[in-house]
Amino acid sequence: MALEHIAESVLPTQFGEFRISVYNAADGKEHVVLSMGDLKGEPPLIRIHSECLTGDALFSLRCDCGAQLEAALEKISDEGRGAVLYLRQEGRGIGLGNKIRAYALQDRGADTVEANHQLGFPADAREYSLAIELLKCLDLCHIKLMTNNPRKFDALKAAGIEVVERVALESGRNPHNAKYLDAKRAKLGHWLTLP
Numbered sequence: 001m002a003l004e005h006i007a008e009s010v011l012p013t014q015f016g017e018f019r020i021s022v023y024n025a026a027d028g029k030e031h032v033v034l035s036m037g038d039l040k041g042e043p044p045l046i047r048i049h050s051e052c053l054t055g056d057a058l059f060s061l062r063c064d065c066g067a068q069l070e071a072a073l074e075k076i077s078d079e080g081r082g083a084v085l086y087l088r089q090e091g092r093g094i095g096l097g098n099k100i101r102a103y104a105l106q107d108r109g110a111d112t113v114e115a116n117h118q119l120g121f122p123a124d125a126r127e128y129s130l131a132i133e134l135l136k137c138l139d140l141c142h143i144k145l146m147t148n149n150p151r152k153f154d155a156l157k158a159a160g161i162e163v164v165e166r167v168a169l170e171s172g173r174n175p176h177n178a179k180y181l182d183a184k185r186a187k188l189g190h191w192l193t194l195p
């Protein structure tokens with residue numbers, strides 16, 4: 001997948017000052033790298049975050065995405081260096097409209113995996129070649145990865161990215177997303193320890 005660096009600027013945030021870089025990928029989407037500090041040398045903290053319009057921007061409590069994004073930016077800010085790769089893989093790769101269709105099925109009792117299946121999609125339609133290409137393009141082959149997702153962790157390792165440490169990112173559990181998080185732990189194998 002060919003990556004094209006399109007633009008870069010400073011992005012002051014409530015977590016400190018980041019650099020924002022935008023990349024065009026062969027999927028026709030614009031992906032974002034939000035970075036702080038010098039990423040060379042010691043393995044930096046990296047978050048590979050899949051777009052979640054409802055959780056990241058619309059304050060939804062149905063998932064933990066917004067809370068995870070905030071926690072990742074906070075950890076990077078505390079360390080003074082690191083990056084979030086913000087990938088446009090909305091709805092675990094099925095898109096916003098289909099995610100909301102899946103929510104409607106969950107309103108009627110399906111869990112997050114069953115809902116995807118009922119719509120004819122795999123439980124998780126994402127793959128991580130773009131993330132791997134971006135990491136290699138940024139010369140980030142030794143990283144500390146903020147994730148609870150074993151698939152993501154394994155995909156990077158298989159591609160030769162050395163994950164020297166997995167940093168758990170458990171935040172934002174609430175009564176609205178408890179069933180969703182429990183299904184992710186039980187059916188998708190996420191490393192989640194919260195009750």
Ligand SMILES: Nc1nc2c(ncn2[C@@H]2O[C@H](COP(=O)(O)OP(=O)(O)OP(=O)(O)O)[C@@H](O)[C@H]2O)c(=O)[nH]1
Nearest residue numbers: 050051052063089090091092099102112147148149
């Ligand atoms: N299809 C579908 N997608 C969802 C649902 N809830 C959240 N998402 C999407 O799931 C993606 C985030 O996936 P997660 O499994 O929470 O996180 P992850 O990135 O795989 O793993 P972590 O690194 O541990 O956060 C985002 O693209 C969300 O839009 C849902 O019920 N159905």
